[in-house]
Amino acid sequence: MRLIGFGRTVLALGMAAALAACGGGGGRPELPPAAAVAEREVPSEEYVIGPMDQLQVFVWRNPELSSKVQVRPDGRITVPLISDMPAVGKTPAMLADDLKYALSEYIKDPIVSVIVENFNGTYSQQIRVVGATEKPASIPYRANMTALDAMIAVGGLSEFASGNRARLVRYDRQTGKQTEYKLRLGALLGGDIKANVKLEPGDVIIIPKSMF
Numbered sequence: 001m002r003l004i005g006f007g008r009t010v011l012a013l014g015m016a017a018a019l020a021a022c023g024g025g026g027g028r029p030e031l032p033p034a035a036a037v038a039e040r041e042v043p044s045e046e047y048v049i050g051p052m053d054q055l056q057v058f059v060w061r062n063p064e065l066s067s068k069v070q071v072r073p074d075g076r077i078t079v080p081l082i083s084d085m086p087a088v089g090k091t092p093a094m095l096a097d098d099l100k101y102a103l104s105e106y107i108k109d110p111i112v113s114v115i116v117e118n119f120n121g122t123y124s125q126q127i128r129v130v131g132a133t134e135k136p137a138s139i140p141y142r143a144n145m146t147a148l149d150a151m152i153a154v155g156g157l158s159e160f161a162s163g164n165r166a167r168l169v170r171y172d173r174q175t176g177k178q179t180e181y182k183l184r185l186g187a188l189l190g191g192d193i194k195a196n197v198k199l200e201p202g203d204v205i206i207i208p209k210s211m212f
Contacts, residue, residue: 054118060111131207132161
């Protein structure tokens, strides 16, 4: 009988440890909370053109050279007089300068502007939400975006999600290091606004399934 009692004790301690690990985030750091609505809107880093973006190329006083164009999957665009111009990875201003230089072979002192009308962004700018969510997706980042915005975009957690065991993976371009942070998405969607955090371009949110 004593052995049976001892076995039950060990089993209970093992289950308690497992539950603690599930809720503790594996010792990952937490990000500071963010307000549901930013106190003031501030611009993000300048937008970088990505594949499948819709662009409006305007050449002043040359309407025949102006056009609407979609960035191809290979990252290039074709406009009148210019074929296979690389566009991905450039800001609209950078692309406008490149088009101006290319068009200067045909017209004198061209004035070119590029407007992004429908954007997806590069993969390094998108927010990716994967795992136990209603519709995993890559979401174009926008200034002042938060975890709450991302969860609304993907339809929230799935029925079997373990939202408070979610984690955010963030890559630091300056150091080249990747860091994982603890997220409490279950608490956030349950009304705890302190669980909301600000996102950065390229963040990946991973939502595991519940173990029980």
